[in-house]
Amino acid sequence: MSVVTREDLLEWDRNDPLGPMRAQFRIPAGTIYLDGNSLGPMPRTTPERVAKAVEEEWGEDLIRSWNKHGWIELPQRCGAKIADLIGAAAHEVVVADSTSVNLFKLLAAALRLRPDRRVILSDTGNFPTDLYVAQGLIELLDKGHELRLVEPEKALEAIDDSVALVMLTQTDYRSGRRHNMAEITSKAHGVGALVLWDLAHSAGAFPVDLRGAKADFAVGCGYKYLNGGPGAPAFLFVAEQHQNQVRPPLSGWMGHEAPFQFDRDYRPAAGISRNLCGTPAILSMTALDAGLDILQKAGMTAIREKSVRMTELFIELMETHCADFGFELFSPRDPEIRGSQVSFRHQQGYPIMAALIEQDVIGDFRAPDILRFGFTPLYLRYGDIWDAVQILRDIMTEGSWDQPKFHKRQAVT
């Protein structure tokens, strides 16, 4: 077993090339934040960026800021920054709306490209809102489409020529298990199906290669690993070859070829911009833009390298120092198929997580019994991981999680 010590890890931190990035984030004193996969923390540049958008751009330049400060192209500018992180071309990504709304747009668009097929294939581990959105679209279309759910491990083999669209979240939100994007996409294309990837727990967590995998469509979230702030706008990707075939179901003026001509008939803009709908939420998008700049500086290769080292370390420490407390690894042991999070199952997962949070070690709980820990190399230190495991060990040793206050059920986002 491990002979690593706290001192070793402090040494790792001193030698960490990403170490200086931590200063770019506000992490409350004493907090070990293992929930950046749910809501990334605030970059230190964000308050000033947002204040400038509010006070200078909106406050001083008013309506003129749509041109003067480039608000009108902010969705494309942010999209190009995200494209860098996910292996897409700059003109293949745009920021808009929420992940759920973007998913609806691309699901509907994809089904139209396969009018003779009726199956959306997904897996039982998909994030629920993805399934809900598909269910809502199917009910709306009322054309006998089917949402076919299989166990995640069966997704590849379930792809056949009845499938119009494979809709998967690449990284399982509970376990962190990663689908093989290239293999699944390739098999789908082989039988004439399209593929839509939800990158909510991928973008900014590790390098994604949409172009390499020849992915058709993707959506993703702005407020997790991209550190864009609560409810930050989401993004969507449409591969170049599909862009002018896509008919946006949410055909709003910002996706019109000439929004300010005020024509009565909708004509989609060329390229990715047709997937915009209403007026973009500039203040929230400005915060996202600030988060993206930091990721661009750090680079995804360095992030991934540290992420693997951190998740490996956490598993090792848990299995060394918390071996006796009934935790069961829920994430894949192989880092190759694991995102940037590690989850453990425990029958008393809910009160244990509540006790951890009380000690300022912030992870989260997912029903029925999953303790979920996100590892975000930009602001997390190896020493934090050591301390988190020790605090958990103390909680388990003392049984302090087993207090009534930790058993109260409450919303955990």
Place this chain on the structure above:
Amino acid sequence: MSVVTREDLLEWDRNDPLGPMRAQFRIPAGTIYLDGNSLGPMPRTTPERVAKAVEEEWGEDLIRSWNKHGWIELPQRCGAKIADLIGAAAHEVVVADSTSVNLFKLLAAALRLRPDRRVILSDTGNFPTDLYVAQGLIELLDKGHELRLVEPEKALEAIDDSVALVMLTQTDYRSGRRHNMAEITSKAHGVGALVLWDLAHSAGAFPVDLRGAKADFAVGCGYKYLNGGPGAPAFLFVAEQHQNQVRPPLSGWMGHEAPFQFDRDYRPAAGISRNLCGTPAILSMTALDAGLDILQKAGMTAIREKSVRMTELFIELMETHCADFGFELFSPRDPEIRGSQVSFRHQQGYPIMAALIEQDVIGDFRAPDILRFGFTPLYLRYGDIWDAVQILRDIMTEGSWDQPKFHKRQAVT
């Protein structure tokens, strides 16, 4: 003709009960802002409110803020404040997404409530995105629905029992002409049709009485008269009696009965909340919340009284001081059927508006020849109206609008 003088108007300002409200907004020195119907100016409380949401709530309390600072109920809290302004009950309004996206939701929901009918009736003066969204939905549904457009004056008589839904913007975005909400809604109900009102240029501009008119559905904009900031989230209204009949086509997790149970099947929440979809844009919504608080303090009756006085004054001054320059009133002369804006047509409208903006009198231009001026009683003074008309008169007298720089075509949002 008028014998009102600038001195009279300064006296009006001194006696204006809403006069003190102006101090609650940041209006750049020397600017006469007649574009609050496009993008409302920044309330002075907003920077601090947004900074608190960024630095204290997000920065310090992180993920816990969903509960601790009530982010999770912000859509409903803001909705209740808007309800006060539009004659709805608090539980009938929620803030979410953009106007276009909300329109899609309610259009789709309304058509499902009238499955045997195929006509959406609207008018040729409707804001283009409303028409685009209807066109996109019709194409998506592929069930032979028709978007039937009539001249605004013919809307009432065009309502017959083929109509599933009457979809109108209450206040014409170009002319400010108001439809009679109660009369149209009543006729529609008489033939079994539903009515959806777009309140983009109504909410916050004058008292709206959705309940009094027995309206079925409504949507509206957060960044115009509500002063919520660029691209502020929009709102939607569903009358109580329809709420649990509505099947949301954008069925995301925030509209689920139990979002944090992570069930695989969508079950809509009871009431208005089912019309939420993805995670709300908290930072943008916080700015909207600040804008709403000011409107609540001022009260819509006082706002309307001053608004009528201002639009009457502007028409009178234009027809007195700018009578010789070829402006033609495009808005209704009767304030009873006019919103809070006044438009004039002029063949050279575009360069004239550009010259006005150059002089910091900010209105906007709408194709093909409309100069549009918004009158927003919270921060506009009677003296400003005098000055704006004099500046326009000087521009016309000198012919200074007729310079090449003003003829360059550019996007005007």
